[in-house]
Amino acid sequence: MKSSLIFRIMIFITIISVIISIAYIIGNSYPIEWFFTLVMSSTAMGSLSILIYTRRLRYLAASSPHAAFLAAGLGIVASVSIGGSWFLWTVVIGMVLVYVAGYMIYKGVDPEDSASIFVAFSSSMGALVLYYVLTRYSYGVSIVSIVIGDPLLSSTEIIAYSVVIGLLAVIYVYAVGREIIYIGSDIDDARLAGLKIWLYDLSLYTMIGLTTIGLVKSVGFVLEHVYLLIPGAIAAMVCRGVARSITFSILVSILSASIGLLISISLDLAPSAVSGGILIILFLASAIMKGR
Amino acid sequence: MVNVHGETMHIEIRDLTVKYKDITALENIDLKIEGPGLIQVLGPNGAGKSTLLRSIAGLVKPQKGCICINGKDTTANPRLAGRIIGYVAQRPEVSKYSTITVRELLCYSHMIRRQKWPRPPCREVPRGIDAIIHEDILDRRLTELSGGQLMKTYIARSLMPGPGILLLDEPLGPMDPASKLEFADIISMLSKERLVLVTSHDPIILLEYTDKILLLNKKVIAYGSPREVLREEVLSKAYGRGFREVGYHIHLFDSHY
Numbered sequence: 179m180k181s182s183l184i185f186r187i188m189i190f191i192t193i194i195s196v197i198i199s200i201a202y203i204i205g206n207s208y209p210i211e212w213f214f215t216l217v218m219s220s221t222a223m224g225s226l227s228i229l230i231y232t233r234r235l236r237y238l239a240a241s242s243p244h245a246a247f248l249a250a251g252l253g254i255v256a257s258v259s260i261g262g263s264w265f266l267w268t269v270v271i272g273m274v275l276v277y278v279a280g281y282m283i284y285k286g287v288d289p290e291d292s293a294s295i296f297v298a299f300s301s302s303m304g305a306l307v308l309y310y311v312l313t314r315y316s317y318g319v320s321i322v323s324i325v326i327g328d329p330l331l332s333s334t335e336i337i338a339y340s341v342v343i344g345l346l347a348v349i350y351v352y353a354v355g356r357e358i359i360y361i362g363s364d365i366d367d368a369r370l371a372g373l374k375i376w377l378y379d380l381s382l383y384t385m386i387g388l389t390t391i392g393l394v395k396s397v398g399f400v401l402e403h404v405y406l407l408i409p410g411a412i413a414a415m416v417c418r419g420v421a422r423s424i425t426f427s428i429l430v431s432i433l434s435a436s437i438g439l440l441i442s443i444s445l446d447l448a449p450s451a452v453s454g455g456i457l458i459i460l461f462l463a464s465a466i467m468k469g470r
Numbered sequence: 471m472v473n474v475h476g477e478t479m480h481i482e483i484r485d486l487t488v489k490y491k492d493i494t495a496l497e498n499i500d501l502k503i504e505g506p507g508l509i510q511v512l513g514p515n516g517a518g519k520s521t522l523l524r525s526i527a528g529l530v531k532p533q534k535g536c537i538c539i540n541g542k543d544t545t546a547n548p549r550l551a552g553r554i555i556g557y558v559a560q561r562p563e564v565s566k567y568s569t570i571t572v573r574e575l576l577c578y579s580h581m582i583r584r585q586k587w588p589r590p591p592c593r594e595v596p597r598g599i600d601a602i603i604h605e606d607i608l609d610r611r612l613t614e615l616s617g618g619q620l621m622k623t624y625i626a627r628s629l630m631p632g633p634g635i636l637l638l639d640e641p642l643g644p645m646d647p648a649s650k651l652e653f654a655d656i657i658s659m660l661s662k663e664r665l666v667l668v669t670s671h672d673p674i675i676l677l678e679y680t681d682k683i684l685l686l687n688k689k690v691i692a693y694g695s696p697r698e699v700l701r702e703e704v705l706s707k708a709y710g711r712g713f714r715e716v717g718y719h720i721h722l723f724d725s726h727y
């Protein structure tokens with residue numbers, strides 16, 4: 179099939195599924211916030227996805243949810259023992275961790291090596307901290323959502339954050355996505371053209387961090403990997419052209435989240451898991467289509 | 471020297487030494503190169519050819535020495551060098567995840583050189599590249615191109631700074647024999663109004679267009695006209711016993727004259 183046809187079909191299906199999903203939620207008097215939390219979280223990650231692939235930051239992107247996991251645990255400890263909002267603590271601690279990982283890559287440590295060390299460190303420390311929290315504080319429900327996510331239980335703070343970060347990510351990719359993809363495609367020419375590569379990289383690390391860490395409770399750190407990596411992989415298989423692949427990967431995210439929410443509400447399943455499952459089905463479908 | 475656009479093109483390298491940790495790639499290079507014209511950079515593997523081109527482009531930070539382009543110190547300053555220099559790396563890498571098309575690569579290279587922000591969208595392919603790449607590959611992804619097509623795409627891309635200096639690192643590497651000849655014509659056309667430095671392992675294909683040859687082996691072994699450099703006693707200084715390979719071609723070369 180021609181890629182421009184697939185692209186048009188995709189736009190059409192996405193619009194339809196958004197309409198059906200919203201109609202179902204309103205029709206059955208479920209809170210519409212559910213839709214915004216899940217769809218905007220998914221969109222935030224999906225729009226960064228294609229940049230992550232072309233800038234070869236897959237390893238950083240895969241490490242970032244682990245940073246979120248550790249930060250979320252430390253965030254509980256900090257907010258209980260020092261005071262202040264859990265959310266704010268988590269974002270601040272998580273961003274520090276992501277910048278450390280980014281700095282390692284920037285300093286020329288092999289991204290695979292730095293990711294291995296980083297993932298090992300943040301996973302074991304994260305488990306240590308959460309075990310501590312579980313056995314000492316009564317914080318059970320939140321810890322489950324940090325791992326597997328629960329967009330339907332989100333606080334107003336997190337709902338607002340999802341919407342803002344989703345919009346911000348979309349604006350971000352359309353504003354500087356071309357530059358970042360060019361850096362990923364031809365870094366020498368980008369340097370000759372005078373682009374400040376460190377600045378673009380820093381902005382991308384920041385966006386990856388803000389998304390994965392801020393959304394850890396609604397999406398869950400396990401599924402963040404899927405949301406962050408699959409849309410770009412699908413777009414990279416199906417699309418010809420940067421401009422198209424950016425839009426395509428956003429469409430994939432919106433589509434999977436809105437269908438996922440619809441199915442999970444009607445069957446009472448975990449919403450972010452069902453959306454993740456749909457992403458994987460779309461991925462396999464594109465792989466089969468491309469293989470032919 | 472000045473080309474038809476009234477642009478000078480002049481590279482001056484003073485006492486340049488480049489090291490990668492404990493490996494010395496270039497040692498005390500002193501060189502003045504003037505254009506327009508075609509300069510071939512020859513030397514065995516590991517002679518520092520790529521390092522020299524990258525240093526001229528400002529992409530490598532030398533331990534010692536400096537590089538001036540058109541009188542401006544551009545040492546380790548790609549931003550400044552990039553106003554005049556177009557560069558194509560040896561075996562440019564394309565990630566299999568890259569969706570960028572030929573058209574986009576050319577457009578974006580043009581676009582990112584504009585200082586105004588936000589940068590405007592670019593729909594038109596910049597002019598003057600139709601002699602190098604066919605229109606029918608413009609909408610292909612780089613991942614869908616053959617080695618030769620990819621190299622031509624990158625060369626077209628390297629023309630974006632405008633006429634000036636072109637640095638092409640082993641552009642003939644991925645090409646089949648027919649493309650090599652076609653390619654020689656392109657290079658000769660480009661070197662009429664530009665200073666073009668080409669590294670290569672086979673000096674013959676471009677020989678009739680070559681103004682000077684730089685023979686390199688960490689140091690400058692020789693710099694002069696093909697006739698001066700492509701001689702057994704000169705080549706053996708750079709290639710050692712390996713010069714026979716090149717020596718065979720000299721024979722061909724002599725018979726042209």
Ligand SMILES: Nc1ncnc2c1ncn2[C@@H]1O[C@H](COP(=O)(O)OP(=O)(O)O)[C@@H](O)[C@H]1O
Nearest residue numbers: 490493495513514515516517518519520521522
């Ligand atoms: N990025 C690098 N890191 C370490 N050593 C390098 C690097 N690039 C080149 N070298 C070394 O510097 C020397 C010159 O390399 P290069 O300039 O690529 O030579 P050539 O292009 O003539 O084959 C070689 O010994 C090579 O191994």
Ligand SMILES: [Mg+2]
Nearest residue numbers: 519520521560
């Ligand atoms: Mg080389």
